[in-house]
Amino acid sequence: MHYTQxxxxxxxxxxxxxxxxxxxxxxxxxxxxxxxxxxxxxxIDLLIKLCKYYNVSSDYILGFTNEQQTKWNIKNNININYGKVEMK
Structure with missing residues (x-):
């Protein structure tokens, strides 16, 4: 779905x-x-304001997901070293 929709x-x-x-x-x-x-x-600044106003994720507005809220669940320790993700 396109974000305009x-x-x-x-x-x-x-x-x-x-x-x-x-x-x-x-x-x-x-x-x-x-x-x-x-x-x-x-x-982007208006996208952020709209996310806050509607209480939805930017991924939802942009059409990357149909879930209005992103559910983050970090199970591992992760280091980001100069753009490289390293799992511990």
């Missing part, structure tokens, strides 16, 4: 209008409409 779905599921989401993001309704329609790419 997720943006619209989330907004409609929360019974919000584009104007109210734009106010939350401190942008105009016209700017938000461009992001939701895919005519302009959504900046």
């Amino acid at each position: 997720r943006l619209k779905e989330l907004r409609e599921d929360h019974d919000q209008k584009q104007e109210s989401i734009a106010l939350e993001l401190n942008i105009t309704r016209q700017q938000y409409q461009l992001y939701e329609s895919g005519k302009r790419k959504l900046p």
Whole structure:
């Protein structure tokens, strides 16, 4: 699913209008409409604000998962050394 569809779905599921989401993001309704329609790419800072507003993960908005919340479970000790992951 493309993130523009997720943006619209989330907004409609929360019974919000584009104007109210734009106010939350401190942008105009016209700017938000461009992001939701895919005519302009959504900046990372606005993605973060939308994740916090809707209480969902960025993976959900971006369409990488259908789970709204990411469930992290670290079972091993992991070191990251200059970009290389080492399992202990």
